[in-house]
Amino acid sequence: MEERVEHFGTDKYPLALRLLHWARALLIFGQLWMGWTMVRLSDDLPAKFDWYYPTHKEFGVLTFLLVVVQLAIRSRTTLPASPDGLANWEKKCSKAAHYLLYSLAIVVPLMGYSMSSTYTQSDGVPFFFTHLPELLPKNDNWFKVFQWLHKTLAYTLLLLVVLHILGALKHRFLDADRRNDVLRRML
């Protein structure tokens, strides 16, 4: 009978980064769903502006803070090297995708905050037991720019996340080389 050698153990991401990866993934899915849903609700529905908008802003700021913590921990950690079974272009593409995912996870909430700040009819951003101040002067033209950027970059992030998930599933279920199963490193 053929013997299969499994490479379990040493090349996992550290626990803190694994926990943060999944917490942040959950938050980003929630934010994408909430953003998509809330802008399509009727303005007459009181929950739209009383609950959806403030909650979206609150959890958006939380997502931003989580990514900052994640990047700080990451910068002090030795990360597992890319599996040897991957082609060079695959290693380069996945590194570039991770870089872009981090960049968008930072820039999208910043654009949301800037949009909220410049909008003449909004007043600060609720954040759990406190209220964060507006950081930019009110200006409806700038609001429109930030609104466009927030929307476009949020859906670019969604596209990238879909590709990211497809990549992880491909390496787990379609690659013959078991060392390429990167999902195991993140579980």
Ligand code: HEM
């Ligand atoms: C990772 C974090 C975030 C994600 C993924 C995200 C995603 C989205 C998405 C997909 C939409 C719907 C866009 C559309 O279809 O028009 C949206 C709308 C919105 N977001 Fe975010 N968002 C995030 C963080 C934030 C933050 C931090 C704020 C403000 C502090 C914010 C404020 C808003 C506002 C005010 C809208 C409604 C825009 C409108 O009425 O046209 N978002 N967001």
Ligand code: HEM
């Ligand atoms: C909003 C959702 C997600 C975002 C923004 C995201 C982002 C990221 C980022 C930035 C990394 C690089 C980690 C680092 O080197 O510090 C990463 C790694 C990883 N992610 Fe995600 N991720 C998301 C969801 C998922 C999901 C749903 C899966 C599973 C199907 C997944 C599977 C993985 C795997 C396997 C790795 C490790 C790749 C490797 O070892 O080279 N991610 N993710």
